[in-house]
Amino acid sequence: MLLQHLSLREFRNFAAGDLDFGARFTVLHGPNGVGKTNILEALYLVATLRSFRSADLGPLVRHGAAEARVEVSGHDRQLGLGTRLAVHLTRTARQTRRLAVADGKTVRSGPDFYGRLRAILFTPEDLGVLRGSPTGRRQFLDRALFARDRAHIADIADYDKLLRSRNRVLRGEDAGIARGQQDTLLDAYDAGLAAAGARIWVRRERLLADLRGAFAEAFAQIHGRHLGVTLEYVTRLAGEPGAESADPQTRLAEALRGARRHDLMRGTTTVGPHRDDFDVRLDGQDAGAFASQGQARALILAFKIAELQDARARAGEAPVLLLDDVSSELDPQRSAQLFEALLREAGQCVLTTTAPHFIGLPAGGDCRYIEVDKGHIKLGGDSGP
Numbered sequence: 558m559l560l561q562h563l564s565l566r567e568f569r570n571f572a573a574g575d576l577d578f579g580a581r582f583t584v585l586h587g588p589n590g591v592g593k594t595n596i597l598e599a600l601y602l603v604a605t606l607r608s609f610r611s612a613d614l615g616p617l618v619r620h621g622a623a624e625a626r627v628e629v630s631g632h633d634r635q636l637g638l639g640t641r642l643a644v645h646l647t648r649t650a651r652q653t654r655r656l657a658v659a660d661g662k663t664v665r666s667g668p669d670f671y672g673r674l675r676a677i678l679f680t681p682e683d684l685g686v687l688r689g690s691p692t693g694r695r696q697f698l699d700r701a702l703f704a705r706d707r708a709h710i711a712d713i714a715d716y717d718k719l720l721r722s723r724n725r726v727l728r729g730e731d732a733g734i735a736r737g738q739q740d741t742l743l744d745a746y747d748a749g750l751a752a753a754g755a756r757i758w759v760r761r762e763r764l765l766a767d768l769r770g771a772f773a774e775a776f777a778q779i780h781g782r783h784l785g786v787t788l789e790y791v792t793r794l795a796g797e798p799g800a801e802s803a804d805p806q807t808r809l810a811e812a813l814r815g816a817r818r819h820d821l822m823r824g825t826t827t828v829g830p831h832r833d834d835f836d837v838r839l840d841g842q843d844a845g846a847f848a849s850q851g852q853a854r855a856l857i858l859a860f861k862i863a864e865l866q867d868a869r870a871r872a873g874e875a876p877v878l879l880l881d882d883v884s885s886e887l888d889p890q891r892s893a894q895l896f897e898a899l900l901r902e903a904g905q906c907v908l909t910t911t912a913p914h915f916i917g918l919p920a921g922g923d924c925r926y927i928e929v930d931k932g933h934i935k936l937g938g939d940s941g942p
């Protein structure tokens with residue numbers, strides 16, 4: 558989908574905001590705290606019905622307002638038609654409800670809505686992912702998969718919900734559950750977790766397998782020196798005895814059953830894709846622990862470039878790239894490499910920066926500069942910052 562227009566109502570710090578996108582690049586610029594990342598968050602919400610900054614959608618509604626609305630209009634190149642996608646958020650004391658609307662019709666099922674706008678996100682936090690927590694790395698992989706496979710979003714949501722329920726039962730937090738019922742409930746949760754968990758696990762493994770070659774190539778180009786790089790999914794399940802014989806769902810179901818007594822003592826679920834990780838090695842050494850900061854960032858940059866190539870090859874059309882203030886975290890040489898790769902790989906790209914002159918994009922109609930000022934979007938021009 559080609560983005561044309563975005564309209565925000567009561568979203569984050571915008572009472573009302575409207576902007577038109579450039580055919581290729583849209584540069585949102587302005588000082589810190591004015592709402593640039595909020596605009597990317599709005600686009601990400603339309604792509605995935607999720608936020609990349611909070612698990613709960615409540616904070617996306619403007620303080621003091623009860624309802625927020627994000628609307629995107631664009632051109633569906635596959636259908637050759639104009640299309641409008643909207644997400645409404647309604648905040649009540651207990652929860653925040655979301656409603657997805659496509660071309661004026663409510664879309665009840667998430668998977669029917671995801672993927673109409675496909676977006677790849679790249680934030681400064683991503684650059685630190687190799688040195689950060691396994692949770693951050695799992696999110697990093699899952700976000701790549703959200704753009705690749707719309708079923709992944711629903712599986713992650715289902716899995717998280719089942720996991721919270723299972724953990725509540727393990728901790729005996731659900732009052733009114735008799736002892737005999739506990740096992741029946743856990744059986745039901747285990748079956749659901751094994752099914753969704755196996756799909757999550759298999760997709761993550763496949764993603765890494767598909768990106769491996771392009772990742773190594775992109776890294777060699779950025780780094781300029783040949784170093785062996787490997788990219789591996791890490792799961793406790795891989796090493797279980799007899800692991801090769803059974804399919805992933807059976808293996809996960811067996812592992813959950815086998816861990817149940819232990820999990821009851823710990824009060825938490827100790828096996829499953831929520832405990833998995835991925836491992837990048839540089840000349841055989843764990844990059845998280847041994848790579849220099851520059852190398853670790855180059856590895857992530859290479860991963861994102863591989864992700865873009867893969868996305869374009871699979872869909873026949875590049876997804877929209879949302880690039881949040883990344884150049885401020887990179888040295889000039891890596892920043893230049895990134896933008897070179899973007900020019901080659903990206904379709905439409907929406908990027909934020911405090912300093913538009915650092916971004917060496919070509920002048921002309923392909924690029925639109927839009928100034929953001931505390932909760933206001935100023936009318937953009939094509940001429941440059």
Ligand SMILES: Nc1ncnc2c1ncn2[C@@H]1O[C@H](COP(=O)(O)OP(=O)(O)O)[C@@H](O)[C@H]1O
Pocket residue numbers: 568569570571587588589590591592593594595596616617618619620909
């Ligand atoms: N729900 C909300 N209501 C009103 N303002 C909000 C809300 N959520 C965040 N903000 C404001 O948004 C601003 C941050 O926006 P952000 O997009 O992160 O800025 P930038 O990326 O330009 O540095 C802060 O001033 C914050 O107070």
Ligand SMILES: [Mg+2]
Pocket residue numbers: 590593594595881882909
């Ligand atoms: Mg920001």
